[in-house]
Amino acid sequence: MGVSLIRRVAAAVPLLVAISAGVFGLLHLVPGGPLAVYLSNPDVRPEDLDRLRRALGLDQPVWRQYLLWLAGFLRGDWGFSYSDGRPVIDRVLERLPATAELVGAALALAALFTVPLGLGAALTRGWPARLASLASFAGLALPVFWFGLVLQLAFSLGLGWLPSSGRVTPGIDTVADRLLHLVLPATMLAAVHAAAWSRYLRAAISDTRRLPFVAAARARGTSDRTVLRRHVLRPALLPVVTIVFLDAALMLSGTVVTESVFAWPGLGSLFTESLARRDYTVLMALLMIASMAVVVFNLIADLVYPLIDPRVRT
Amino acid sequence: MLRRTGWVLLAAFVAAACGRSASGPAPSNDLLIVGYDREPDTLNRFSTHILEDIQTCVIEGLTITDDTMNIIPLLAAEVPTLENGGVALRPDGGMDVTWRLRPGITWHDGTPLTSADVQFTVDAINDPSYNPESTDGFDRISSVDTPDPLTAVVHYTEVYAPYALQFVRGLFPKHVLQGRDIDRAQDYNRAPLGTGPYRVAEWKSGEYIRLERVPNYWRGSQYPHIRQILFRFIANTNTRINQLKSGEVHLVAMFPWDKHREVEAIPGITVHRTPGNAYEHVTLNQRRVAAFRDVQVRRALLHAIDRDTIASAILDGLAPVTHGAIQPVSWAFTPDVTTYAFDVARARSLLESAGWRDANGDGIREKDGQPLRFTLITQAGFAVRESVAQVVQRQFRDVGVDMAVQLVDGTSISGLWFEGNFDAMLHWWQMPADPELTLFFAADRMPPRGRNINYFEDRQVTELTYAADRTVDQAERKRLLAEAQRRLADLLPELPLYSITKLDAVPSTLQGFTGNPTNTGVFWNVHAWEFR
Numbered sequence: 151m152g153v154s155l156i157r158r159v160a161a162a163v164p165l166l167v168a169i170s171a172g173v174f175g176l177l178h179l180v181p182g183g184p185l186a187v188y189l190s191n192p193d194v195r196p197e198d199l200d201r202l203r204r205a206l207g208l209d210q211p212v213w214r215q216y217l218l219w220l221a222g223f224l225r226g227d228w229g230f231s232y233s234d235g236r237p238v239i240d241r242v243l244e245r246l247p248a249t250a251e252l253v254g255a256a257l258a259l260a261a262l263f264t265v266p267l268g269l270g271a272a273l274t275r276g277w278p279a280r281l282a283s284l285a286s287f288a289g290l291a292l293p294v295f296w297f298g299l300v301l302q303l304a305f306s307l308g309l310g311w312l313p314s315s316g317r318v319t320p321g322i323d324t325v326a327d328r329l330l331h332l333v334l335p336a337t338m339l340a341a342v343h344a345a346a347w348s349r350y351l352r353a354a355i356s357d358t359r360r361l362p363f364v365a366a367a368r369a370r371g372t373s374d375r376t377v378l379r380r381h382v383l384r385p386a387l388l389p390v391v392t393i394v395f396l397d398a399a400l401m402l403s404g405t406v407v408t409e410s411v412f413a414w415p416g417l418g419s420l421f422t423e424s425l426a427r428r429d430y431t432v433l434m435a436l437l438m439i440a441s442m443a444v445v446v447f448n449l450i451a452d453l454v455y456p457l458i459d460p461r462v463r464t
Numbered sequence: 465m466l467r468r469t470g471w472v473l474l475a476a477f478v479a480a481a482c483g484r485s486a487s488g489p490a491p492s493n494d495l496l497i498v499g500y501d502r503e504p505d506t507l508n509r510f511s512t513h514i515l516e517d518i519q520t521c522v523i524e525g526l527t528i529t530d531d532t533m534n535i536i537p538l539l540a541a542e543v544p545t546l547e548n549g550g551v552a553l554r555p556d557g558g559m560d561v562t563w564r565l566r567p568g569i570t571w572h573d574g575t576p577l578t579s580a581d582v583q584f585t586v587d588a589i590n591d592p593s594y595n596p597e598s599t600d601g602f603d604r605i606s607s608v609d610t611p612d613p614l615t616a617v618v619h620y621t622e623v624y625a626p627y628a629l630q631f632v633r634g635l636f637p638k639h640v641l642q643g644r645d646i647d648r649a650q651d652y653n654r655a656p657l658g659t660g661p662y663r664v665a666e667w668k669s670g671e672y673i674r675l676e677r678v679p680n681y682w683r684g685s686q687y688p689h690i691r692q693i694l695f696r697f698i699a700n701t702n703t704r705i706n707q708l709k710s711g712e713v714h715l716v717a718m719f720p721w722d723k724h725r726e727v728e729a730i731p732g733i734t735v736h737r738t739p740g741n742a743y744e745h746v747t748l749n750q751r752r753v754a755a756f757r758d759v760q761v762r763r764a765l766l767h768a769i770d771r772d773t774i775a776s777a778i779l780d781g782l783a784p785v786t787h788g789a790i791q792p793v794s795w796a797f798t799p800d801v802t803t804y805a806f807d808v809a810r811a812r813s814l815l816e817s818a819g820w821r822d823a824n825g826d827g828i829r830e831k832d833g834q835p836l837r838f839t840l841i842t843q844a845g846f847a848v849r850e851s852v853a854q855v856v857q858r859q860f861r862d863v864g865v866d867m868a869v870q871l872v873d874g875t876s877i878s879g880l881w882f883e884g885n886f887d888a889m890l891h892w893w894q895m896p897a898d899p900e901l902t903l904f905f906a907a908d909r910m911p912p913r914g915r916n917i918n919y920f921e922d923r924q925v926t927e928l929t930y931a932a933d934r935t936v937d938q939a940e941r942k943r944l945l946a947e948a949q950r951r952l953a954d955l956l957p958e959l960p961l962y963s964i965t966k967l968d969a970v971p972s973t974l975q976g977f978t979g980n981p982t983n984t985g986v987f988w989n990v991h992a993w994e995f996r
Contacts, residue, residue: 182879189878194598195903196913205595234505235647244669302706314706319488320497320672320694413698415670422699423503428875 155449162445167220169441170434174216177430183208184232184428206232219434229431233424238435241420248317249416252408253401255332256339257394263344264390268351272359273378282348289345294404298338298411305334315413335412339404343397347390354386388455395451399443491714491971493995495692499704499713503670503697508646508653509633510589510596516633517717517985518695521675523658526563526582526631528988529897531978533741533793535628539577539635539659541566543628551627551936558606558621559936563631565614569682571637572663579616582631583608584638586618594646601630623934625941626898632984634658661688661991672696681991689994708733708969716969717986721782722847727969734972738979738986739793740964741897743786744849746840746856747881747889747958751919753838755820755831756888762956764814766804768863769856773806775962778851783962788949789895789904791963793981795938796899798946801953811863822864829864837866838887841880844871852961853890881917884910889917892964897982901929901948905957920957971995 185202188194203209207218222229228238270282306314313319313331358364359382367381368374405418413419417436424432489495498517506512509519526540537543541564544550552560569577588594589602604624609617620627637657641649655664659682662675675693679685696713698704705723707713709730719727728735748756748765755761771785787804790797820829820836829836842853853869860867867888872880880886893904893915903914906929907921928948935941968986970977976992 180876181883181885182875182877186875186878186882188597189882195600196911197603198596198598198600199912201599202595202597231505235511235653236650241669248670299702299706302703306710307706310710313488314710314712315698315703316696316712317671319712320668320674320696321495410700411703413696413700413703415668415697419670419699426875427505 155453158449158452162449166438166441166445170220170223170438171216173437174219174430174434175212177428177433178212178215180428182428184430187233187427219431223434223438228435231424231432232429233427233432238431241432242417242435242439245415245417245420248414249402249405249409249418251317251328251332252335252339252405252414252416253398255336256343256401256404257398259336260340260344260347261394263340264347264351267344267348268355268390269383271348271352272355283352286345286348286352289341290349292341294338294342294407295411297341298334298408301334301338302411315411317415335408335414338411339401339408342404343401346397347393350390350393351386354389355382358382358386392451392455395447395454399440399447402440402443488710488712490711491973491995493690495694496690496715496971496974496993497694497696497713499698499707499716500695501697501701501704501718502699504673506653507656507664507673508649509656510598510636511647511653512597516983517987518673518675519634519656520660520985520987521662521693521990522660522664523634523656524660525634526565527628528632529629529980529982529984530988531738531980533795533897533981535632535897537566539566539569540564540631545628545938546936553623553936557623558619559623559627561618561620561627561630563616563618565616566682567614569659571639571657571659572678573657575637575639576613577635577659578613579608579610580613581635581638582616582618583610584642585631585636588636588641588646601626623936625933625935626896626900627936629898632897662693665692670697683991688991690990693990714971715974718966719969720846720848721779721967724780724782724967727967730969732972733969736968736970736977736979737782738966738968738981739784739791740894740966741791741793741981742892742894742964743789743791744783744852744890744892744961744964745789745958746961747886747891747917749884749887749889749917749919750957751884753887754834755836755838756918758818759955760814760818761820761836762959763804764811764818764863765860765865766956766959767807767811767814768859768865769959769961770806770859771961774852774855778848778855779962782965782967784965786960786963788953788960789893789901790899790945790949791895791981794895794899796942796945798949800946801950803953804956808863815863815865820864827861827864828866835866836864837868839868839870840888840890841870841872841877841886842890843874843877845874849890856890882911884917884919890961894983897984899945900933901945901952902926902933905929905948905952918957920955922951922955922957925951925955 184206185199188199207215219229230236231238231241267282267286271279302314305312312333317331319327364377364381367377405416406421408414409416409418410422420432421436488497504512504518507519509516509523524538526538527535527543528538530536535543542548544561544563550562554560563582565577565579571577586602586605586608589596589599601624604620604622606619606621611617640652640657654667661677661681663678664673665676666674673695677688677691681687698707701720704716705727708716727733748762750756775781775783775785787801815829819831822829840853842849850871857867857869881889903909905916905920906926909916910919911917925948928944928951932941932944932948935944966979968979973995975994975996976989978989980986980988
């Protein structure tokens with residue numbers, strides 16, 4: 151177990167280095183570097199641009215810039231933001247809690263919707279089944295951006311129940327206030343995943359119900375509820391749990407759109423801002439975090455699976 | 465277990481949701497909430513490239529530009545001029561500017577503001593170890609003398625016409641920043657020490673900056689009237705407007721034109737219009753497209769565009785047609801220039817006489833076998849601009865000119881124009897508060913040395929604009945600039961379309977709001993704002 155873990159982590163390192171080189175190259179290929187933002191200000195003279203370019207090290211060849219970045223990154227020195235001159239690590243850490251909060255809430259909400267939707271679609275017939283299917287298809291088909299704006303229109307402008315955006319009401323900042331602000335963005339982020347997961351769950355339940363041990367349990371006279379809970383739902387949840395872990399990393403990228411719509415002060419909005427300013431150091435840090443998250447959650451999924459399904463243990 | 469946690473969360477949400485309504489507090493002299501489209505990178509006014517609204521509330525310059533773009537004294541007792549003896553031209557070609565500071569002004573920490581701060585500011589900006597956004601003008605200062613605490617004499621190596629705006633961004637407090645690495649002085653850069661009506665009370669990254677009024681502001685203890693101003697960062701335009709509707713924010717400065725009707729309909733909100741110091745135009749890259757080198761072609765293109773209809777139909781009357789780079793809001797503006805009315809027949813005959821004819825009958829004119837064809841780039845995400853580009857495309861087509869339209873994201877487009885990597889571009893220039901034209905039209909100011917991205921060359925224009933830059937006498941400067949404007953209107957290096965109007969959504973109960981056409985922003989007179 152321990153050896154295989156080390157082997158897997160070791161295998162991930164060259165992958166991450168390759169990703170970092172690719173991403174770094176791509177970022178520099180996009181027209182308009184970190185100095186482009188200065189061009190809109192008529193007071194910034196060509197001499198100023200030259201001076202700033204040298205100060206930021208942008209006059210160096212790209213491969214050299216990359217090696218410098220990589221050497222720093224490996225030492226834990228993520229550099230300074232091009233836009234505000236603060237250490238990148240500070241900028242990332244101050245935004246991390248907001249994103250963790252959002253992703254956590256979205257995961258919980260998605261799980262909450264998945265079980266009834268999946269069960270409903272699998273166990274009922276006629277219109278309830280169709281309704282559950284429709285709901286999950288709708289969730290998959292929704293343009294996420296639009297869905298967020300509709301949530302705003304309905305629940306904050308129309309009904310006036312919830313704040314339209316932000317993380318807290320400045321000056322109020324209570325737990326209830328934070329929860330209120332969390333509802334809409336978490337729902338937006340959760341919708342797509344809940345829809346996808348419920349489709350998996352429905353399929354898994356349908357498959358499991360046909361297996362011999364379910365028939366055997368029924369034949370023993372076990373009540374329907376118990377059969378469902380112990381013999382059907384538990385094994386059916388296994389593939390879904392794996393997908394939840396894999397998707398948790400993907401949710402991080404989903405926060406880019408959600409945080410922009412809801413002015414949520416997390417890593418997603420930091421990414422959008424940094425992209426507009428071509429703040430290479432911050433972008434690299436965020437992209438590396440996202441890549442590492444995918445690798446780590448994959449590992450976790452592999453590790454957790456044997457714990458919940460004894461059959462996988464070797 | 466997971467399910468139970470979920471239900472608990474849901475119950476908490478519902479309970480919280482029933483607790484209170486979404487809309488925030490109404491705007492009042494206690495609190496004004498501003499919906500701001502982005503978070504500043506720094507509040508150090510010399511380091512930033514962001515519009516300076518928040519800084520304007522905290523840091524004051526020696527002068528400021530008012531709502532009609534006049535330069536008025538702020539921390540200075542008066543604006544130095546040749547007439548009042550504040551400006552002296554030296555025989556060696558340099559000049560001396562004497563600034564007299566308003567007496568009795570202190571920094572927010574109680575330290576008196578003195579001429580030593582002026583001297584320190586110049587030294588800091590010219591120090592190679594600090595990286596300000598712009599050193600414009602400062603690089604022409606050889607030294608600063610401080611004969612007394614309220615007098616600073618600034619020695620320039622050459623005549624510098626925009627000298628009155630040299631310290632518009634404020635001063636560095638010497639007692640805080642002396643001997644420090646200013647780029648990394650986060651205490652100052654995140655909460656700068658100023659002399660203005662407000663100080664930074666709180667900066668929550670990604671969320672908001674809260675300003676609090678200072679006691680004993682130098683204009684009098686009744687100022688400012690509003691106790692706190694909160695700038696909330698909301699990058700998404702739809703979200704920002706939604707917050708305005710729900711009352712979660714009270715004021716949104718410079719919102720996009722296509723939201724005009726939507727915002728006008730919000731109860732309690734007044735849309736304030738300010739004629740801006742910016743103009744929308746089509747840049748014609750002469751280096752890339754040979755046809756643009758012919759003045760007849762350029763004139764024909766402008767005759768082919770129905771600017772009046774664009775201004776009334778697409779722009780909703782928000783942007784008047786303009787005929788050049790200097791806008792009516794500037795003192796240097798002259799209306800006395802050649803104009804080009806919408807005239808399709810004239811456009812066609814000009815193209816004919818320039819040798820562009822449709823010989824093969826495909827509807828596109830050719831010359832020497834080359835069709836009159838180019839691509840216009842413009843920034844994606846500006847609904848109004850996209851519509852204008854389409855109309856222009858259609859109208860060019862009517863006179864036999866084939867223009868393709870390509871939408872590019874904002875940062876990329878800056879890169880493209882800076883490299884001269886485009887045929888034509890629909891965009892606007894925010895002009896400097898000082899009417900300086902060299903940067904945009906002098907022959908030696910093509911990138912990377914400037915913004916002459918029409919790659920336009922005319923000796924007379926170059927001489928006139930440089931002469932204007934080196935003239936401190938405003939009447940003479942105005943004459944030179946008028947001549948330059950006339951010459952530019954004749955030669956038409958680019959196609960001027962319309963003057964930009966800035967739209968600000970403000971609470972109807974707010975008194976004292978005037979708007980501002982320059983980069984100083986609408987908060988230039990925030991001390992006088994009051995809710996009644």
